[in-house]
Amino acid sequence: MIKVLIVEDDPMVAQINKKYTESVGEFKVIGVCTNGEEALEKIKNDEIDLIILDIYMPKLDGIELLKKMRIQTSMINVIMVTAAQDTDKLNEVLTLGAVDYLIKPFEYERFKEALERVRMRYELLNKKNIMSQNDIDKITNQSKLNLQIELPKGLNRRTLERIRSFMKDHVDKYYTNEEIAKNLKLSRVTIRRYMEYMESSGEIMCDIEYGAIGRPSSRYIYKV
Known part of the structure; x- marks a missing residue:
């Protein structure tokens, strides 16, 4: 506490x-x-x-x-x-x-x-007794999570924060675009754009899941 x-x-x-x-x-x-x-x-x-x-x-x-x-x-x-x-x-x-x-x-x-x-x-x-550079960057606010970075055109900061908060609250689980969209009541197309941005900035990791039938599915998990 x-x-x-x-x-x-x-x-x-x-x-x-x-x-x-x-x-x-x-x-x-x-x-x-x-x-x-x-x-x-x-x-x-x-x-x-x-x-x-x-x-x-x-x-x-x-x-x-x-x-x-x-x-x-x-x-x-x-x-x-x-x-x-x-x-x-x-x-x-x-x-x-x-x-x-x-x-x-x-x-x-x-x-x-x-x-x-x-x-x-x-x-x-x-x-922790020993700190990595990544740990130090997080503490000194030098990580890629700094919210003051200007967002690409078409992305909204509040929407990004909603998605970011959801992923942070479920750091131990992978989610597809469809699952995130359902939880946040947003469109799948909207979620995909934000997930692509968060992946490019290093906040989340993407794993491609290949099913027996149909197109492969992208699953995302928040980096801790």
Whole structure:
């Protein structure tokens, strides 16, 4: 279980972040703080794996909290969720070791992606003694899964995310275009286009199944 602390002075935003966080497997919100000073005390007394942190807060803002955490050698993962868009703040936050930076208002899928990267990082660093280059690339966001890459014409990011999420949730099983289309209520032609794109980007593997009768069938599985 990945223990999460939300630090946000807007109660409505805090509740949305809590709901989003706990909708993703293995994450549990153990507290909500409305300012940096309150959060600093919580960090001292409780075991926390991840902080969802705003910048603009009373008493002690998000950047000052992050600075104090690093001075105290606290290596808790931090996802910054804020309205701040200026380059100097972004640079400072990333330099202080934030693993991701989301600008309000953000889409749920982008928030989910940030959490999934943290989960991947957590699992790799806690379950492996030796890391491959591929593992390191995943942690440092240099893998081919980076969603900021421009999509080919005709592909929709939200549709891609629906298909990607389905494949991630079934990493131990091969699926045909027809099976994916049925599960997601999309056309087989649409699924085929997205699967071809995901295969070309290295996200999925394709296996050709030859039956006794008829055309061979393509089956896909998500790369872990």
